[in-house]
Amino acid sequence: MRLTDGVRLGAVAAPSRVLFGPHETNLGRGRGISERHVAYYAARAAGGAGVIVTETASVHASDWPYERAPLAAECRIGWQAVAQACRPHGAVVLAGLGHAGSQGSSAFSQSALWAPSRVPDVATREMPMELEQGEIDELVAGFAAAAESAVRAGMHGVEIEAGQYSLLRQFLSGLTNQRGDSYGEDKTRLLREVLAAVRRAVGDRVVGLRLSCDELAPWAGITPEQAAGIVEAVLDGIDYLVVVRGSAMATSATQPDLHTEPGFNIELCRQIREVVREKSGERRALVVLQGSVVEPQQAQQALDDGVADVVEMTRAQIAEPRLVELVRAGHAGRVRPCVLCNQKCRVRDNRNPIVSCIAEPFSGHESDAPGRECTTTRITRREVLVVGGGPAGLEAARVLAEGGHEVEIVEKNDRLGGAALWAAQVGGRGRLRRITDWLESEVRRLGVRVTVGTEATEADLLASGREVLVATGSVPGPRPYDVRGGVVIDVADLLDRHAVPDGPVVVFDPVGDAVGVGVAELLAGQGKETAIVTQDQVVGTQLALTGDLAEANGRLQRAGVRLEKRSLLRELHPDHVLLEDTFTAQRRTLPCAALIHCGHRLPNSDLAEWRRIGDCVAPRTIHEAILEGRRAAHEITELVGGGAR
Template identity: 30%
Template sequence: MRLTKVFEPIQIGSLTLPNRIMMGSMHVGFEKLEDGVNRLAAFYAERARGEAGLIVTGGAAVLPEGGMGEPYCNVFRDEDMEALRLITTQVHEAKGRIALQLFHAGRYAHKEQTGYDPVAPSPLQAPINRTKPRELGAEEIEFTIQAFAEGAIRAKKSGFDAVEIMGSEGYLINQFLSPVTNKRDDEWGGDFSRRARFGVEVAKRVRQAVGTDYPIIFRMSGIDLIPDSTTMEETLLFARMLEQAGMDALNVGIGWHESRVPTIAMMVPRGAYVWVAQQVKEVVGIPVIASNRINDLRQAEAILQEGRSDLVSMARPFLADSQIVRKSRESRYDEVNTCIACNQACLDHIFDGKVASCLVNPLVGREQEWAVAPAVTRKKVAVVGAGPAGLEAARVLAERGHRVVIMEKSWQIGGQLNYARQVPGKEEFNETLRYYKTQLNKLGVEIRLGCAATADALEAEGFEEVVVATGVIPRLPEITGVDLAHVVRYDQVFDRQVKVGRTVAIVGAGGIACDLSHLLLKEEESITPQVAKYLREYQILTETGIELMKPSKRKIYMLRRGKHVGTGLGKTTRWAVLDSLGRHGVEMITQMTYKKITPDGVLISQQDEERLIPADTVIVAAGATSNDSLFHALQGRLPVHVIGGAREAGELDAKRAIRDGSEVGRII
């Protein structure tokens, strides 16, 4: 597919962009590391070299109480400008363009990070913050508006090509606009025009501060996904007010951090919220930017060709592959390391107070020290196991010039990625496998499938080093009856080796058990969503009729000795996964003990009462042990490295596996 609209230049105010792909704002937190600002500058410069049309930084706090803490990016003091100039200098040397995002978290700011009480239009505590905010007084509101303006002046002086005002995602400006968080009855709250006043005044003041020629983007909330919040009619009116206030472009954000509707997780269909940006575009004459779950430039091209937006913002796809724009311009789509929207190393890290990385690209944040260098001595290296750890190790080793042979005992590469990609909502893992197949073929890696490596064979063939990436072995717990015929392992279900009955008890309730439940529920669907849509459109069947056509759904029980279900799932996605399972009738039973497995099910004890959990099939998903026998057999015979699950068993962890592979690939 030839990309024409994507690479059509566009103006944002006085700034000409060479293409219509924007790298959206992300908090990555590199600033708090040693030499952190240099890391951040290198991170942005690498994306500039990858031909991002415009980069928007993570939010830079306009006031200390509205920030992410002292080590994070700030723009409320003149001394902040020195660090900011390091960023703009490196991006411009890479021939890129970069905008600073002016940010105030409002009631989302955490006192334990900033040292200040959070502030908000009304003293209503956010469900994702343990501290209740203090209500802003009239003078403080004026001071805060001016802080946005002064932050914009500092950004301009620091060499940024534009600024973006953060007015979305439930942060301060959004809090003023929404009737859910703004309960004031003065000139800053009440009816819509007064609730909108704060955001409009910020826009006007920033425009006045930087002059008419300096580009300003306003990131507005297109849809809050919060009950009883701003209506679509009010949202479109606000968009027109921002245009009149002198904004050069509107970047349409989706949802609040406290919303119970997924917006960027893998389960969200690609481009699910472009329609919101399209509605905004229909009422304004300035460029409108669409975002959320757009991870392929061919998808962006279609959005632009259809006139649904003027630009497309991608954030996490630039973590997964800094060169996504350049590769796509050269029609090398299969070489793009596609963002799979897992959240595990980006958002989950940030919400845990860690720096961001990427599951499929652990190079993020390590652009300088992990730059791939040719091997000093090229070697013949065997990589045993073609799961994520082995695939990444082989890729990096081959890129550095080693002769690499992958040996995989099964008849396909991917290891337990092949389990994940079967799960409804996790189909993006297919992209990761496509990427590795393309890279290994391009780099000339020999892949031997159906090959069970032994220490003797590896030594006899003359391998100089070996990487053992043999993964894990499912663990069978010591429960009476675990050897009965209707008891199976989770891997047997994923590999389609066994037939699963109508009533299922899963021993274990971690991430694997959750994936199994989704997979088994999918098998019960006799009508696809596309068919259901067709039947409704032509009134062939009512919704009730469609439901009647389905067989009765499987009954699934997830059992766990401990208190928590879904351990191993990421903080930002766990709630959505468990909510989905609950809505599909999966029963989660915790804080119990196993008595025994019987032909009729699983006998448990809970609060000193015994209960039989009926089950035609009992699936064991109770962890795993490292498959490290080859590693021990090779010690003393060949230089050997062990990575991934073979090194450390636990919940399936592709993030750690790929990082292990990337590290070992750089040290041999």
């Protein structure tokens, strides 16, 4: 069976074996499914997704896990709009339904959190209330009512959440279910009651189950062996099973970043599918592989190896909505890569960011984007010179060339890729290189003229007679410490293979993102005595946004990196640095043969009179560079309006 083949889920047929799973988007208006949701899901349906599961909606008003979390009672109109938008493309569209229980938030509901037992959540430390029979009955009724509302709205069915963030998982787990009644003696009871009530409500429509089959806490949590028993107990009531891992004990396990290899659930899924095949009767449930599967080749291999019947490729389709369409057309190499960085697609935090992708900035913004490519109305064929071949320049050139314009990139270095090349050298972040490799492949495929090893001057730009976009990147920024001797190496130079002297190395990290942490890991991995200096109380504070904060600090300590927290760097000397405690102002020295500067950078001010994009406007992330490159291309072609010099 091929990834692009159709498959039957219960009574309905899906056009491919690729699932776009439920995930937080922050696209909601109030607690309903919005028009932004509709455009978001419709783009994946048009791109060939076989099954689409909408953002998990709370089935009871007691659950309000994040500010823009959907509430099933307010979703019917939105579900109807999603179903209508996706129907022409043949996708099976399901409503995600759940309740976060003690992993929710009381900040919005201002009510006690629901839980099977009085066990504080390990993340928030909040003590929940223990559900009594009345609340349990309300919960079961809530699942049934939400499911009925979804199918009446035109959805093909529902997916029930018993995965990482769910009250149903909490009832299944010895970590959180310490009840002495029948719900504690038989921990599957509540899940069986919910599935039975949902089946009665939806009839022969699709019922899927997302189940945590390994909580990664074997001392009391669900283990793969216990999950086999849970699956056997509920198998007759479901049409498909999504095998996931994780619990409150391991919140980064379900959507880890690029430090975790893709396909991490393959063996777990294989094990559970064997149970399903053995215990199923005539009506066999399908098994779905989940776990950072972002490459079509790996997804196809999982099908070939009998690991699963369907593959969830959620982040892959955030990065490339047309994934299935491109694979079906024989253009798998043109699929925009997902690098698993979590920088824009992991949005469950108090900033309420909208879901997006560093490589595909229109993801999540489909309803207000001017168009996916420059293939619509053009007034004239333009000639455009792009100065700088980093992500901003490459994206601008790609979009312009896609629209039929004549484009040349001039890059002063001997390679395309810009700062993204050295960012990919940082420890554990090699996958970032895939974005610039893909961009370079696309611009060359589209016939963009590429000139490397040449620095364009203002006279060159004036003489060219072409539209000009300047994407010349950034330069090292200020050094807020006194240099009284010693060796300072800018991080860009280090990652461009600058030699490091023998002796202790100190990484100065006033930013707190992946760069400083990754550089420290890289140097320690080379056997160097390494310390990292930060003014914060935790190293790499910005990594909380991508889910890597705890793991990163663990990696640093295992690598033997010395963590100098709550410290200001005051002076660099030939053989040491002078640090100052941010709280007490007490000063101390640290041996140092070389200081690696990982501070903020400044825009390259060359060619300041021309239209500028990316880091030469303000050094930020690859996401902003690509976004500005695309916007500039659209403006030049008058898709948005205005123009560029």
